[in-house]
Amino acid sequence: MKPSIADLRRDYTRDGLTETQAPAEPFALFGEWFAQAVEVESTEANAMMLATVDGEGQPHLRTLLLKGFDELGFVFFTNYQSAKGQQLASSPAAAMTFWWHDLERQVRIEGQVEQTSAEESDAYFHSRPAGSRLGAWASPQSQVIDSREVLEQRLEAVQAQYADAAAPRPPHWGGYRLVPTLIEFWQGRPSRLHDRLCYRLVEGNWVRERLAP
Secondary structure (H helix, E strand, O other): OOOOHHHOOOOOOOOOOOHHHOOOOHHHHHHHHHHHHHHHOOOOOOEEEEEEEOOOOOEEEEEEEOOEEEOOEEEEEEEOOOHHHHHHHHOOEEEEEEEEHHHOEEEEEEEEEEEOOHHHHHHHHOOOOHHHHHHHHHOOOOOOOOOHHHHHHHHHHHHHHOOOOOOOOOOOEEEEEEEEEEEEEEEOOHHHOOEEEEEEEEOOEEEEEEOOO
């Protein structure tokens, strides 16, 4: 007999998170957790869920890959004309969540999104595999297409166009940086009494608080 969905659960016992383990600002702790995730996770440690909202207040959620972070924020790249790009153009508020299953950890980040500089977008675009660069030109991301064959035909046309030269970055493709105002670190603990340390940006300073699970 298959277990019911309600019975699917696990107890988290791997680690804890105390105030003595957490610095005054959140970026060093994120860097430490991210490095551990890269070492331990069996899947892409930089995978994260990105939430945006459209003009009617409808939230949208999808999985992306983080491509950089520092004290300025968290960087990802996409098509500016995609659904998420249009949503960010109308409402720059966004949130992202990392879930590191093997470490029993989650990080939630909230803030405002801004486009990266053209130079930063160019640098990342030209570091991508050739196929990915061509795909950025071939795919009208989020638009309705009639069939898979349409996409393949568009790719063939782009391959022919740039057969003798590297494809430049499309003007509609580039980076975003989520500038955080809140970062919450969640460490699973037994009996659902998880550790939650939340950093909030208040008048330019990070305030750290413990939240009840």
